[in-house]
Amino acid sequence: MLARSLVACLLSFPATIALVGLFLLATSGAPALRLPSLLMIFPIWVGLASASYLIPHTGKAAALLTGVSLAGFAAIALLRYLGVSA
Amino acid sequence: MKANVVKTFLNVHTWTGLGAGMALFIAFYAGAMTVFFHELEVWDSHAATVAESGSHADAQRLIDRVLQEDPAAAASLRLYPAQPGHPENVARWFERTEGGTFERHDYRLEGDGLNREQDNAHLAGFIYRLHYTAGLPSSFGLYVLGIVCLIYGIALVSGLLVFLPGLFKDLFALRPGKNNKRFWLDTHNIVGVLSLPWHIMFAWSSAVLAIGVFFLAPFQFLVFEDDLQALFGAELGLAAPMEPAGQSAPLVPVAELLRIADAEAPGIEATQLRYSHAGDANATVTIYGDVPVETLDTSAAVTLSATTGAVLNVSHPERASAGATFYNGLIALHFVSFGGFAAKWLYFVLGLAGAYLFYSGNLLWVETRRRRRQPEQPGNTLFLARLNTGVCVGCMAGISAAFLASRALADFADRADYTELAYFGVFLGALGWSFLRSVPNGARDLLYLCAGLTALIPAFDAIFVDMPIWRSLLQARWELFVVDALAIAAAVAFWRMAVAVERRARSGETNSVWAQPQVGSPTTAPSAGASLQNP
Numbered sequence: 001m002l003a004r005s006l007v008a009c010l011l012s013f014p015a016t017i018a019l020v021g022l023f024l025l026a027t028s029g030a031p032a033l034r035l036p037s038l039l040m041i042f043p044i045w046v047g048l049a050s051a052s053y054l055i056p057h058t059g060k061a062a063a064l065l066t067g068v069s070l071a072g073f074a075a076i077a078l079l080r081y082l083g084v085s086a
Numbered sequence: 087m088k089a090n091v092v093k094t095f096l097n098v099h100t101w102t103g104l105g106a107g108m109a110l111f112i113a114f115y116a117g118a119m120t121v122f123f124h125e126l127e128v129w130d131s132h133a134a135t136v137a138e139s140g141s142h143a144d145a146q147r148l149i150d151r152v153l154q155e156d157p158a159a160a161a162s163l164r165l166y167p168a169q170p171g172h173p174e175n176v177a178r179w180f181e182r183t184e185g186g187t188f189e190r191h192d193y194r195l196e197g198d199g200l201n202r203e204q205d206n207a208h209l210a211g212f213i214y215r216l217h218y219t220a221g222l223p224s225s226f227g228l229y230v231l232g233i234v235c236l237i238y239g240i241a242l243v244s245g246l247l248v249f250l251p252g253l254f255k256d257l258f259a260l261r262p263g264k265n266n267k268r269f270w271l272d273t274h275n276i277v278g279v280l281s282l283p284w285h286i287m288f289a290w291s292s293a294v295l296a297i298g299v300f301f302l303a304p305f306q307f308l309v310f311e312d313d314l315q316a317l318f319g320a321e322l323g324l325a326a327p328m329e330p331a332g333q334s335a336p337l338v339p340v341a342e343l344l345r346i347a348d349a350e351a352p353g354i355e356a357t358q359l360r361y362s363h364a365g366d367a368n369a370t371v372t373i374y375g376d377v378p379v380e381t382l383d384t385s386a387a388v389t390l391s392a393t394t395g396a397v398l399n400v401s402h403p404e405r406a407s408a409g410a411t412f413y414n415g416l417i418a419l420h421f422v423s424f425g426g427f428a429a430k431w432l433y434f435v436l437g438l439a440g441a442y443l444f445y446s447g448n449l450l451w452v453e454t455r456r457r458r459r460q461p462e463q464p465g466n467t468l469f470l471a472r473l474n475t476g477v478c479v480g481c482m483a484g485i486s487a488a489f490l491a492s493r494a495l496a497d498f499a500d501r502a503d504y505t506e507l508a509y510f511g512v513f514l515g516a517l518g519w520s521f522l523r524s525v526p527n528g529a530r531d532l533l534y535l536c537a538g539l540t541a542l543i544p545a546f547d548a549i550f551v552d553m554p555i556w557r558s559l560l561q562a563r564w565e566l567f568v569v570d571a572l573a574i575a576a577a578v579a580f581w582r583m584a585v586a587v588e589r590r591a592r593s594g595e596t597n598s599v600w601a602q603p604q605v606g607s608p609t610t611a612p613s614a615g616a617s618l619q620n621p
Binding site: 001005008009017020021024025032033034035036038039041042043045046047049050053054073076080085086 | 091094095097098101102105233235236237239240243244247289290293294301302304305308309310311317318321407408409410412413416
């Protein structure tokens with residue numbers, strides 16, 4: 001349970017940052033959404049961490065959360081490369 | 087919901103509860119009292135001489151004298167103008183020491199001079215610190231509590247998912263009787279589910295307050311090109327101060343600053359004026375206060391040039407952006423800065439109920455792992471029962487001891503240190519005692535200690551400030567009366583709990599950590615007869 005919980009808490013944080021960051025870039029034309037999006041970090045983090053327990057194996061949960069993070073950061077890097085910023 | 091999913095989340099709920107429960111107990115018990123922060127300050131300062139109400143002209147003289155005698159204060163100086171409940175004008179600044187900590191400097195007017203004496207009342211501030219650090223060193227404790235909030239959030243989600251399948255069957259079920267576990271579970275469920283929205287708000291707002299800066303930092307590098315302070319500061323009423331010009335200029339009088347602030351935010355009741363680079367031509371002042379509006383958040387901030395009075399920024403709840411309304415609303419919900427005393431009392435009750443939730447969660451863990459057919463109980467349940475008792479009852483006894491120390495040692499310059507010493511001495515002593523004694527005897531002793539210390543609070547009020555409870559009632563000194571009345575009620579409750587623990591130890595289920603240990607057994611060995619009665 002300790003390894004499981006470490007995966008849930010630690011790996012869901014970068015995944016949350018990646019998802020919220022991507023949303024901020026995707027809605028860069030709507031500055032009113034910036035602060036509310038940042039305030040949603042905590043519930044999204046808790047939601048992702050809790051949902052990761054639904055994946056039967058710790059390794060798969062870790063792989064999925066890492067995958068979400070990497071895909072999110074890659075998309076952010078691509079958008080920044082294309083000149084998008086929040 | 088599938089049984090294996092429920093089982094998984096039951097496991098998650100159990101372990102997250104264990105991991106965060108005791109820190110949260112301290113945070114909620116101390117937090118319930120922090121709801122009445124101002125009233126606690128009044129209780130704590132009762133013996134102090136009540137000053138006459140200061141005027142705006144006095145406030146200006148105070149600022150001028152402070153800047154004249156202590157020029158280092160000019161960089162960041164705060165003025166707390168006289169208000170009902172705080173009749174004096176107080177100027178304050180924080181000096182950064184070589185060790186990286188901050189030393190507070192307070193000034194009040196005394197005739198034509200300055201009174202530099204610090205108010206030695208510390209109880210309310212100390213209990214507040216316990217609320218957000220659980221007694222750990224300040225910054226470290228704050229961050230630890232931030233992580234605890236995440237675990238708390240997961241515990242809330244998992245607890246709800248476990249409870250959902252039996253929602254309608256179990257929501258209002260309270261089944262007292264021989265099955266203690268059922269009873270603890272029912273009360274745990276009722277308190278947890280009925281106060282769930284409040285707990286969600288608390289987990290969320292506490293995480294934002296404690297570790298919000300870590301949430302934001304990655305975005306500075308990832309997505310934002312502008313400085314975050316510049317992006318959100320003005321939106322949240324935190325306008326950045328201007329760079330000093332290097333030329334001196336006189337300050338606009340306090341009364342005039344307040345008049346301009348009132349024009350920008352009508353009806354503002356200023357609670358603080360925060361000067362930056364006072365005396366410089368580019369000096370700014372931000373006036374914080376509450377405005378009479380029908381919104382959850384009533385706090386406003388007006389930033390002005392302190393030398394010309396020009397308006398630089400206005401943050402008003404009725405004109406706030408969606409993000410500022412969201413953020414300030416979350417903070418207002420956390421600090422119950424709405425709804426007056428009705429909301430404060432509701433938070434007080436919910437705070438105590440929250441503390442019970444974490445205590446009962448740990449009891450359930452112990453009860454679930456009880457060996458029902460043999461007197462010897464698993465070492466981990468004995469350990470948790472002792473730890474839970476030591477931390478939770480020790481915290482309550484420690485806070486009562488802090489009340490006593492603060493009242494009895496009010497004339498000492500080191501009153502603040504003694505107040506903290508009383509808490510930590512009793513808390514650590516209680517923790518040690520719970521591991522030296524058997525589980526039921528330790529719990530009983532500590533509850534009696536808690537009852538005794540709490541009962542002494544009204545006695546100390548009578549002895550040290552000549553305010554027995556009937557006098558505070560007759561003189562309508564509600565801060566004293568309510569503290570004394572609650573202390574008496576709490577002392578009776580602790581006493582009854584101690585009696586109940588003792589009764590259960592003697593005549594309750596013998597195959598339990600709560601059974602009276604027999605001679606020859608350090609823990610829970612019952613007599614042979616008792617074993618036969620409880621196979």
